[in-house]
Amino acid sequence: MDNMAVKCVSALLLLWMATFFPSFPSFALEGRQLTETTDIVIQDIDSWRKIDAEPDSPPASLEALQHLYRSSSPVETSIVNHSGAYVARLKLNNQMAGAASWFVRINANFIDQGLGFWQSEQYVNTRVINFSQHGDISSPKLMHTQAFELPLSQQESGFLWLYIKAEHYALPLSVEIINSASFYHKQFITNSVTLFSIAVMLTLAAIALTLYVKTRLAVTLACSAYIGLHGLGWAAASGLIDDVFNIESINTTYLGVVIFPFAIAAASQFTKLLFNFDSLHKRLAKLFNGVSIVCLIFGLTMPLLSFSISFTISHIIALIWVPLAIVTGWKMLIYSDFRAKYYLLGNLLYGLSMLYYILSHSDVFTGQQHAELIVLLALAGDCFCILLSLAAWLQQKKQDYSRAYYLARIDPLTHIGNRYALSEALAQVDGNYIITFIDFDGIKQVNDKLGHDQGDALLCYGAKTMANTLDSKGEVFRTGGDEFVWLLNIPLSADMELADMASATEEIERMMTQCQNALQSKWPQSGISYGVAHARESNNQSECLALADKRMYQNKRSKDKRRIA
Known part of the structure; x- marks a missing residue:
């Protein structure tokens, strides 16, 4: 026992001397x-x-x-x-x-x-x-x-x-x-994963920003801010910005926490615009607008607060935002919204990684490895999914626009260009064009005797026949009722002689006769009246169209006189 006591006292003495006298021999x-x-x-x-x-x-x-x-x-x-x-x-x-x-x-x-x-x-x-x-x-x-x-x-x-x-x-x-x-x-694993993830986020943000420059759509700008601010935030928090620029006035690693509320404000606006909450879900629109405002307020006040408080605020924002985004994506998926699958998948990845990250920074779940790398990889995946949801949104908008464009310019009965399409085509032609104004004869008799279904069939058959006859020589438009217009791109040289003009007119008459014979083979009581005018006879397209219309009525009256005689 005495030896044991001596050893204990000696050990304590050596420990005390090693603590207060650093130069004490190393055996201490x-x-x-x-x-x-x-x-x-x-x-x-x-x-x-x-x-x-x-x-x-x-x-x-x-x-x-x-x-x-x-x-x-x-x-x-x-x-x-x-x-x-x-x-x-x-x-x-x-x-x-x-x-x-x-x-x-x-x-x-x-x-x-x-x-x-x-x-x-x-x-x-x-x-x-x-x-x-x-x-x-x-x-x-x-x-x-x-x-x-x-x-x-x-x-x-x-x-x-x-x-x-x-x-x-x-x-x-x-x-x-x-x-x-x-x-x-x-070092290789940590730096490679960090640089890869940040590069992916910044590249995706640049793509979204390019889309905004081309489309001027607010949703693309919100998407760019959402992804880009996350990328910049992690570039700061990882020390990359300081390593690249060696900024000595401030510690740039703290900026990652300060930038985060602005990234969530952008994410909130992107979500609202992506799912069109302003018109479809007004209460959700108010909710996400409120989230954006609160995040902006916190982001602006954080530089005035201690960093520990800012750190806590950012984690609270993350804890609120991640479940909100996941629930929103799930709800939109229930509504069969095609964009929700990408949005939900991305936020599930991000949410699970953020949960792991937050727990690894708490007293409850310490000692976990590579928390930042897991979040970065998941966030890069989330940003990719977010861009996919934006791409799906843009694709749908393009389809909606194409459908609206088609419906606005295509006659629903005959499926050829309507009056609006004719106006656009006339605005694009140069000085070389010929206009033929056409009116179907006998359409009233067909409607009265055979029914309107046969009248519609006559119009559809006539439109198809004229389009096939014209082929690449021009386009046919239905301007209303039984009236049609041909816009031909037959070249007219500046020194074109009357004989050449007459030859072009004869070609049109030949095609018109061909169309009329095809119509009368099915509906004998039908016919075609038309008038032809070319660019040399008028100052602009409107005058040329009016002249062709006038000549069509002249043709129709002459046929009526012959029929009466």
């Missing part, structure tokens, strides 16, 4: 052994100490950091959802046969200041390591977190002193020490 604290397979995760409550009086700037020397360490107290609970400055001291021993490098990763999304000192037990010089958000230019880039390289000589041991300060710690502030192979593998 065995430390963590770094081997070829090293993959150490040091939990926050095992390593960090809270600094009560936070300095305005990081400690300028190892001595200053040691003073902060001695005057601080160890944390007793996880640092997750806390803020402020913390210090740590880690004892490390290189057990490799030769020199080797390890990588130290600080598990924190947002870092304002990060400083490290390596105090070797074998060498006099102290190595200074800057891994803050703005001071990590030479550090290896690992998105969503901060990391730095720690090269050690053969059998080198010593203390790694760390200082960190941030507005908010979204995750437990663990420290991971891994070998080079593991780090580069993690």
Whole structure:
């Protein structure tokens, strides 16, 4: 028992001396052994100490950091959802046969200041390591977190002193020490997935913006903002913007949280416009307008609030928006809305990933890996589905427009162009055209004796016959009742002689006789009266059409006189 008591007292004494006298020999604290397979995760409550009086700037020397360490107290609970400055001291021993490098990763999304000192037990010089958000230019880039390289000589041991300060710690502030192979593998996976997902989102946003430039439809602009703001937000939160532009005036990683409410405001407007809530579901339109307004207010006020409050607000918005979007997609799917299947699938992916992400940033569900990567991949999939829903919406609009265009310009009985289509065709012709105004004879007798069904059949047969006769020489239009117009594209040269004009007129007469014979073979009491006018005889298309109409009536009256005689 006496020996056991002596050993306990000695161990406590050595621990106390190692804590308050960092230069105390290394046998006082065995430390963590770094081997070829090293993959150490040091939990926050095992390593960090809270600094009560936070300095305005990081400690300028190892001595200053040691003073902060001695005057601080160890944390007793996880640092997750806390803020402020913390210090740590880690004892490390290189057990490799030769020199080797390890990588130290600080598990924190947002870092304002990060400083490290390596105090070797074998060498006099102290190595200074800057891994803050703005001071990590030479550090290896690992998105969503901060990391730095720690090269050690053969059998080198010593203390790694760390200082960190941030507005908010979204995750437990663990420290991971891994070998080079593991780090580069993690770096490749993390950076590749992040860059791929952000590139997909920004590309899809650019496509939607291009559609807006071409169509000027508000739904395409809302879609571009929805996808683009999510892409920009994650580019900021991952540290990509800071890595690319090295902005020193602000910590750009915080912008991801600030941008998020604006992205949801755009998503809300996109949803309203996509499903046409303004005309079909007015109560839902008011709901989504309200969501947009609330999100905009929060987005504008967040820069004035502490980041911890902003972080909480963004998560609350996500918790409200995701179920709302999923329920909306499901409801629209019940209504057999063709766009809902893409919208619902995308938001299900996004919703499940966001649930995982939020839980991984809480005290309930900590220690989960790759939460950001899962959200990014799911969000990229969501954005792709959102663009598919927009494409389906545009396709439907195009079909509706084509149907309306067709109905507005096509005669429903004969399925040839109507008066509106004739006006458009006349507006597009140049100086080379011939107009033939046509009126069917005997249509009243056919209606009275054979019925209106036969009268309609005569009109349809006549329209088809004339279209086949004209072929590529021109178009036929029904301008009303039994009146039709031919617009021929027979070329008329500037020096066209009367003989050539007469030849063109004879060709029209021949075709007209052919059509009339076809009609009379089925309806003997029918016939065709027509008048021909060409561009050289008038100043514009309207005058030419009026002249052809006049000549048609002249032709009809001459036939009536011959019939009476």
